[in-house]
Amino acid sequence: MLEGAAALKWGVERRLEFIEFRLFWEGGVNRSDIIEMFDVSVPQASKDLTLYQERAPHNAIYDKSAKRYVASAQFSPIFLKPDPDGYLSRLRSLAEGLTEPSESWIAHPPETDIALTPRRAVDSGVLQAILSAVREHRSIDVHYQSMSGKRADPMWRRMTPHAFGYDGLRWHARAYCHIDSKFKDFLLPRILGVRDMDRPGPGGDQDTLWQETFDIEIGPHPRLTPSQRAVVAKDYGMTKERAVLTVRYAMLFYVLKRLGLLSDASQQDPRTQHIVALNAAETARALKRAEFELDEAEQAPKVRGRA
Incomplete structure (x- = not known):
């Protein structure tokens, strides 16, 4: 968070950051925006706007016709570091249906489309178990379907996972394979089941x-x-x-x-x-x-x- 927000409680700081987000990226903000986003009372939303004006007196001007605060020509953010990647990530999450509009902070998203790729289904129980194995530094049996051609059917393999990787399309667990005695990448969608956590093999510190x-x-x-x-x-x-x-x-x-x-x-x-x-x-x-x-x-x- 930028200088000027350090002395505030987290909840207040978050709402002031939201005010600044709307001013910078959407040109304006009003009291009802704060109420709807954070489920606070009318007096609290008014207090937040007053506090923002005290902390950043030259950033917002009240537009009587629009009944909202708009960004001034002298606008200079103090609670928000404007980040194009951050905004576009929110926009992408909206376009892909991964985020509800109410959670994105974007009130009026432009029409957007994404060059979608099919989602790779990862079983929640599998992910939960592998996360537990990483957190507790233990090995785990995974029922894994290899696509290399060596094995036509899935087989149980013991691995000691220590990290996760993402190639832009798919997630994999980085793990020590107890069968091949080496560190490998296990694609999460290819893990069909898990069982039996046990003592670990070599950990991530040995994965050169x-x-x-x-x-x-x-x-x-x-x-x-x-x-x-x-x-x-x-x-x-x-x-x-x-x-x-x-x-x-x-x-x-x-x-x-x-x-x-x-x-x-x-x-x-x-x-x-x-x-x-x-x-x-x-x-x-x-x-x-x-x-x-x-x-x-x-x-x-x-x-x-x-x-």
Whole structure:
């Protein structure tokens, strides 16, 4: 929270942040907005608005015709750090139906659509059990359906989970596999059942690929025009056409796949592949170092090597 809110109780601070959110992102706020969002009394909502004006006297002007406070030309937030990613995340959650409108703080969302992907069903009991195993540092039996082609039917496997990963489409548990004696990724939708927590195997502190990181250096595609390179640099937050992404080795394949950098991006069409790895040779070596034991052979080649 920004300076100016430290001396306030959490509930009051939250409501003042909401006032500022509405002023900044939607241009205005009124008393009924606070009442509906936080289920407070009329006097409390009025008190909140008065307090906000005391703390930020130049931020809001009362518009008599609209009967609400609107952002002034001198508006400068003190309770909210305006974050485009935060706002767009709320908008995305609304569009995907993951958040109720009353919970998003957005009163008048613009018409929005999302390039949806099918949701991968995760059993709540499975997730609860794996969370318990992580929290209590114990191993657990999972009834797992592999898609690698080695095993046609699901089988029980004992694992000691220590973390979770998300590749942009699916969640997996990062765990020590007691059968293969190595750390692997277990896709949550592929876990059909759980049973019997017991003594743990090696923990996350021994998962070298999870603990160690690699820096991917990215830049605009060299065959883009200067103006195109400039906008790509802006888009990715680059400085002097360079940005560094620090990635766990255990997540490296997923990140490179999403960025289109699994192969030599400089040989791809710059109209569709806008960035390249500036340290391509080092990145290729890092990928070879990492062991990826995904079960979907068509999605992740098994790259073997010492950790």
